[in-house]
Amino acid sequence: MARIGVDVGGTNTDLVLECTKGVFYHKVPTTLKNQSIGVVDGVKEICRLAEIETAEVDLIVHGTTTATNITIEHNGAETGMLTTRGFRDILHIGRHKRPYNFSLHFTVPWQDKPLVKRRNRIAISERIMPPHGDVETVLNEDEIRDACKLFKKRGINSVVVGFMFSFLNNSHERRAKEIVLQEMPDAYVTLSSEVANVMREYERFSTAAMNCFVGPKTAFYLRDLEQRLRSAGVESKLRIIQSNGGISTVDTCATRPVRILMSGPAGGVIGGASEATMAGTANIITVDIGGTSADISTIPDGKIKIMNPRDTYVSGHPVLTPMIDLITIGAGGGSVAYIDEAGGFHVGPRSAGSEPGPACYGRGGTEPTVTDAQIVLGRLDPDHALGGSLKLDPELSFKAIEEKIAKPLNMSVTEAALGILKIINSNMALAIRSSSVARGVDPREFSIMPFGGAGPLHGVALAEAVAARDVIVPVAPGITAAVGLLKTDLQYDHTAAVITELTKANDDQIARINKASDELRTMIKAELDADGIPPADQSIEIVAECRYQGQGFELRATMPDGAVTRENITQIITSFHDQHHIDYGYSYRNAEVELITLRAIGRASVERIDIPKIADTDHSSIDRALMFVRTTTFDCGRTLETPRYNRKKLFAGDVVHGPAILIQQDSTTLVPPDYVAEMLDYGNTRICHNGRFNSVV
Template sequence: MARIGVDVGGTNTDLVLECTKGVFYHKVPTTLKNQSIGVVDGVQGICRMAGIAPSEVDTIVHGTTTATNITIEHNGAECGMITTEGFRDILHIGRHKRPYNFSLHFDVPWQSQPLVKRRNRVSVAERILPPTGEIATPLDEQAVRTACALFKKRGINSVVIGFMFAFLNDAHERRAKDIVLEEMPGAYITLSSEVAKVMREYERFSTAAMNSYVGPKTAFYLRDLDSRLREAGVTSKLRIMQSNGGVSTVDACAKRPIRILMSGPAGGVIGGASEGAMAGEANIITVDIGGTSADISTIPAGAVKIMNPRDTYVSGHPVLTPMIDLVTIGAGGGSVAFIDEAGAFHVGPRSAGSEPGPACYGRGGTEPTVTDAQIVLGRLDPDMALGGDLKLDASLSWKAIEDKIARPMGMTVKEAALGIIRIINNNMALAIRSNSVARGVDPREFSIMPFGGAGPLHGVALAEAMACKDVIVPVAPGITAAVGLLKTDLQYEHTEAVIVELKTASDADFARINAAVTTLHDRVQAELDSDGIARDAQSITVIAECRYHGQGFELRATMPEDPVTASNVQVIVDSFHDQHQQDYGYSYRKAEVELITLRAIGSAAVRRIEIPMIARTDGSSIDRALMFVRPTTFDDGRTLETPRYDRTKLFAGDRVPGPALLHQHNATTLVPPGYVAETLDYGNTRIRQIGA
């Protein structure tokens, strides 16, 4: 039985394969015009490496940035929206929040880059009333048909249907969907009650709009990939990584692509948490640095955090879907260094990507990047990139930095290259602080875990900037996100709005809560059943999302194991108080607590990839792994003769003193002077100051 994890980044596509012959790693360039081409090439390549046929692969788990890239590049589908009369402009008005309170010049993404243009938002007569969901005004079905005629005239084939209080009664949305399918067969349709059956009309409408905006292209990509894999002889199940850290099916993600907006980075966080456990470290700050971006997440006590719904924004638009708590910034090996009109020195967020890529790639790129700076400083060896598979031209790196940075700023090329590295490291350190210190986490109690193709070159500098205790480098840093894909479970989530004041709840209220729990349980179970998961392998948990009366946002609370009654409702209330105390440092134990939403999470455990332990050191010299010695420039400006070691030839317990570079196919690890790198049991590495 063979399994493959595939993570597609902005520059490279990373793969890991586990089979009876062992664990294999592979990296190929991302094909930006159609990512599925690179994925299929990578799958075929790694199967050849392992000596197996593609037909022997049982499961492929895929982390993709397709949906994310659509939101970043603003090239989603032209959408039409049908909404309640009088509420056409909710997507424009939003919450009247100022993104930057004291700025007179700021962008409001939901207005400057609307998911649905105003001329394509059509209101129709209908009205459902809270709190029971009774119908006050029937749906004007002819108005829905008229809206469809307008959409067809404008060539629109992606439709959002969002009605007021549809989370209490979705009858009008479902009827409108039937009409749209009659008038526009084959249209991509999103109901707000299907993707976010929760309170708050703006966030619900925005979530539905985002789903239709990214839906057609994402669905095409996923189904095209599935088809290409089958043409290549791969008959396995294709699973997609979701933003919440679980995996799902192609069909489920094609219908609800908002579930995979953070698909790519999520695999890295899962992989980082697992690598931390392998190294015996529970407190980890992961820094996944690829060619285009850096994804940062704080994992306290080994627990991956889910972001509060109030913070789940994608490209400035609120999206009510569970996401792993992480920060993404434009900082990667391909980040471009430039001087702006005022003479200021910047690095990123723009990236050279894989085409044309950094100047050293020799593909026509002329702008200096972080990768070019690493080459100029001798931290990357041009003849050793991807184990020698990718030939780089150091002279092009030197020329790009000299022409674009050094000469205009009156400095040497090495000074300019060091400046590029210091700026990008500072940018990442600020992002790490926003995800740790700003949330009450003390980095001194954490290990930095750098991965991604560029990560281990920056690990020690980031640890110094954050005063972290040490650096843990994973077994295969450039493939860690792909490895994480084979360490996660199948997972589905559904919600049901049930608004009840728990302290004064009646028997009828408890009956509503318990009926909603049953509905959610059956809905999640049906998805797991359709995925072929045996009942005894299914795990379904229902949680309550509560708030203090009138509070703006909810927190998750534990539900009692038995049906909710007056005798056990205090379990929910106490759990909410405890969570509020943990998150905010205070709670009001006597205040009224409102239940707002019930959420069911269904999962099925899958077999985890098993990384084999390596041999213990026999006491022999680490010279067995020595490759060659070359000059390298470090952050303090010193250029030292620095040995290069083959990381795969080091044994558990081997200690490599800095300065040194540890080479492997998918990444290079920098060990500065004054530090020592110790190889751990699984081939992972701990870097700490000598004497620490």
């Protein structure tokens, strides 16, 4: 039995393989024109590395940025929309909230870059009314057929159906879909009640529109990848990680790609949380720094948080789907340094990616990047990138920084390179504070966990900037997100709108809650059964999404075991008060609590990847791991002779005093002067100032 985790980043595609021979790690360049090519090449290469046949692979779990990139580049499908007459402009109006309240010149993405152009939003005569979903105006089917003729004339083959109050009664949406598929058999159709069966028409319509916008290309990619794997002799199951951290099938993700908009970063957070457990550390801040972006997540007490629905925006558009709580900024090894027209010195968010990549790649890139700065300062050895398989040219790095930064600012190349790193570290430190301090979390009680190909080079600088306790470097930093893919469960979720005042609920309302819960359980069980999950391995949880009456958004509360009754309904209310106090620091114990949505979450546990422990130290000299010594310039401006150690030859309990650099195939770890690195049981590393382990800096 063999399992592979594959995480596609903007620069590299990371792979981890677990089989009877052990655990193997590998990196290949991301093929930006079609990510599936790089994925398949990587799968074949890592199988050769492990000396197994591709046919021996039983499972591949994939983290993809395909849907995310479509939203960033805004190159999704031309989409048409059918909506209730009189509400055609909901997607344009949005909410009263604006990015810059006091600016006369700001722009908003939902108006400047709409998911559905106004001319393609067609009003249909129909009306469902609250509070029980009664039909006031019968659906006009002829208008739908006329709209389909218009869509075909305009070359539109992706259609979203969003009717008012369809979360109470979706019969009109379902009938509209039937008609669209009669008229346009090959159309990609999304119903708002299928992807976001909850109240709030703007967010619901936006979620459905996003699904149609990214759907055709994402579905093509997933199915193309599946076919290419089959052609390469890989007959294993292919699973995709979702934004909520659970994995799902290709068919589900192709139908509802809005669930995988944050697929890539999710694996990193799960991998980081697992690494924290191995290191015996409960509080961590993960910083996943790749070639294009940095993904930051705060994990208190080992618990991964799901983002509040009010914050789930992707490229400026609200998307009502569960997402792991994280922040993404344009900061990575490929982030480009430049001087603006006013003479300002900037780094990112634009990235050189892998094509052409940093100047040192020698692929035609002439702009200096963070990686080029690391090369110039001697922190990356150009002859040891990716284990020596990627040859870098330091002269090109020096030239790019000199011409684009140093000369225009009248400084030395070394000063310019240090400036690049200072700016990028400051950008990431601000993001860390917004994920911690701004939410009432004290970073002094947390460890920074840097990973991704570039992460461990920045770990200590970031810990200093936010006064974190220490730095924990994972076993395989450049592959941590891929490892996380093999540490998560299969997961499905469905919602039902059940708007009820819990504090005043009568028997009929309680019966409606129980009926909706049973229906949700049935839907989840059907999906788990269809995926071949034995009943004994299935787990179904119902959570209540509640709010104080009139409040803007909901928080999750725990449902009682078994059916809801007059006696145990107070458990939901108390759970909501407790969660509100945790999130906001206060609660109103006597206020009325509304149940808005029931959410069913179905899980099926999968076997976790087993990372083996490394050998304990024999107390011999760590010179056994010494590779060579080269000069390196540190943030303080000092240039020192710095030994390089093969991290794989260090044992648990070995201590490395800085300055030092730990080298491995997938990443490089920087240990500055006055810092000490201690190897832990699994090959992970703790770095502290002057060896003050387990103490607050």
